[in-house]
Amino acid sequence: MVNERGVLALVLQVGFLGAAFGGRTLMHRRRTGDWGLRWQRHDRVARTSGALFAAALVVGTVGVGLVGFSVTPSWAEFDSTGVLVAGLVVFAAGAVLTLWAQSAMGSSWRIGVDPTERTAIVVDGPFGWARNPIFSGMITAAIGLALLAPTVLTIAAVIMLIAAVEIQVRAVEEPYLLTAMPQWHDYATRVGRFVPRVGRIAA
Numbered sequence: 001m002v003n004e005r006g007v008l009a010l011v012l013q014v015g016f017l018g019a020a021f022g023g024r025t026l027m028h029r030r031r032t033g034d035w036g037l038r039w040q041r042h043d044r045v046a047r048t049s050g051a052l053f054a055a056a057l058v059v060g061t062v063g064v065g066l067v068g069f070s071v072t073p074s075w076a077e078f079d080s081t082g083v084l085v086a087g088l089v090v091f092a093a094g095a096v097l098t099l100w101a102q103s104a105m106g107s108s109w110r111i112g113v114d115p116t117e118r119t120a121i122v123v124d125g126p127f128g129w130a131r132n133p134i135f136s137g138m139i140t141a142a143i144g145l146a147l148l149a150p151t152v153l154t155i156a157a158v159i160m161l162i163a164a165v166e167i168q169v170r171a172v173e174e175p176y177l178l179t180a181m182p183q184w185h186d187y188a189t190r191v192g193r194f195v196p197r198v199g200r201i202a203a
Contacts, residue, residue: 005084006067006074009148013061016095016141021111024102028109038112040172046113049168056142056160063153064145075150083147091144098137101126105134113176121181129196131187132173135165136194169193 028036040046066072102109104125110117126133142161146154177184185201193199 001070003067003070003074003149005079006064006069006149008068009064009087009145010061010068012091012095012148013064013145016091016098017057017061020095020098020102020138024099024109025111028107032107036110038110038114038117040112040114043172045167045171049164049172050112052160052164052167056157056164059153059160060142060145060157063151063157064149066153067149067151072151072153078147078150087144087147089144090147091141094137094140094142094144096137097126098134098141101133101137113172115176115180118180121184121187123187123191127191129191131191131193131199132165132169135169139165139194165194 025035025037028034039050063072067074104127105122108119108122110119130136139158139161142158146158174188177188188201189203190200
């Protein structure tokens with residue numbers, strides 16, 4: 001016996017991850033000849049955020065899968081048409097934002113940071129209202145999936161993802177950007193970190 005909402009959430013999760021990671025990586029490779037993957041083996045903070053990020057994706061996928069195959073029941077309080085529609089809308093918004101922001105980065109798109117690398121700063125499209133719209137979209141999509149299949153695991157996945165993103169952005173990416181891109185400081189004083197106007201740095 002399967003749970004239709006859980007199966008739907010699982011299909012959406014797998015499709016989203018395939019497009020956002022596999023599809024985007026292959027597209028970047030075709031266009032630039034580079035996979036766009038940057039691993040910082042000697043940076044403990046980057047390794048921690050990366051491990052937490054991967055764990056969040058695995059936990060979230062397992063969580064919706066367990067609901068889909070009726071191994072774990074979802075919370076009955078959220079079993080309504082309204083929550084289903086809300087979950088679909090929130091997930092769709094997050095997925096579209098993620099893919100749009102990835103596309104807007106063009107050849108500057110990367111997973112991870114190479115401290116010696118220099119790329120062009122992107123301030124157009126979704127980057128005009130948030131400095132990290134890819135992460136904003138991924139968190140939004142994860143919240144949508146948690147609404148579709150609410151369990152301890154899917155909620156934990158959202159929390160883990162937020163923690164991973166906060167560590168990555170604040171402790172890894174922003175220090176790099178401050179030194180690698182002189183114009184980034186001015187940009188960061190005007191544009192919020194994850195949502196408009198929130199998380200701007202001091203001028």
